Amino acid sequence: MTEISMTVNGKTVSGNVQGNTLLSAFLREDLRLTGTHIGCDTSQCGACVVHVNGEAVKSCTMFALEAAGTEVGTIEGQANGDGSLNVIQQAFQDHHGLQCGFCTPGMVMSAASLLKDNPKPTESEVREYLEGNICRCTGYHNIVKAIMAASGQDVSAIAAE
Known part of the structure; x- marks a missing residue:
């Protein structure tokens, strides 16, 4: 297990992951941000798209270790500051x-x-x-x-x- 940290939706988070833990799994299972959906695990469907350092990334194609130190945006971070829809x-x-x-x-x-x-x-x-x-x-x-x-x-x- 390796400890990683990153900024997710403006908050610094950390966790321990195995080398083969996908970013999608880290977001959903470790951080409980279940808005990032898993549809295919093969980069075909796009249900798992998040932003990594401002770029759209299919999170089922990126290891959580690769996202260490980055800024990640998920669907949970898209709402306006008051919680209303963007x-x-x-x-x-x-x-x-x-x-x-x-x-x-x-x-x-x-x-x-x-x-x-x-x-x-x-x-x-x-x-x-x-x-x-x-x-x-x-x-x-x-x-x-x-x-x-x-x-x-x-x-x-x-x-x-």
Whole structure:
């Protein structure tokens, strides 16, 4: 076991991990931050996306040891300081960008990364960016609409599906 520490959602945390402990497992099992979902453990679905030093990372592809000393952001850290939904989360709610909710944390974290790098993406840019995230329920249309709305763009002309 190796002791590691990192900053998660603005708080310094530490724990003992084995060399093969995935970041997703450390977040969920050791820190009890269960918003980071495990869908495939093979980097296919994107349900486990978190931010490591500001970059979107599939946490099932990174060892917890690799994250030692980094700043990690999870879905639990996305809300506003008063606990209300941030603009992306609110847009997902307003535009029905979720159904079962399993992929939602990864989608929100990916959307936050996209909008940080590209504040006004086109529909095709959003769809391309989300290629690493799988949703089995929504057909992506309302997820794309929610992300575009979160960017401040007028989505009233986009028909609901």
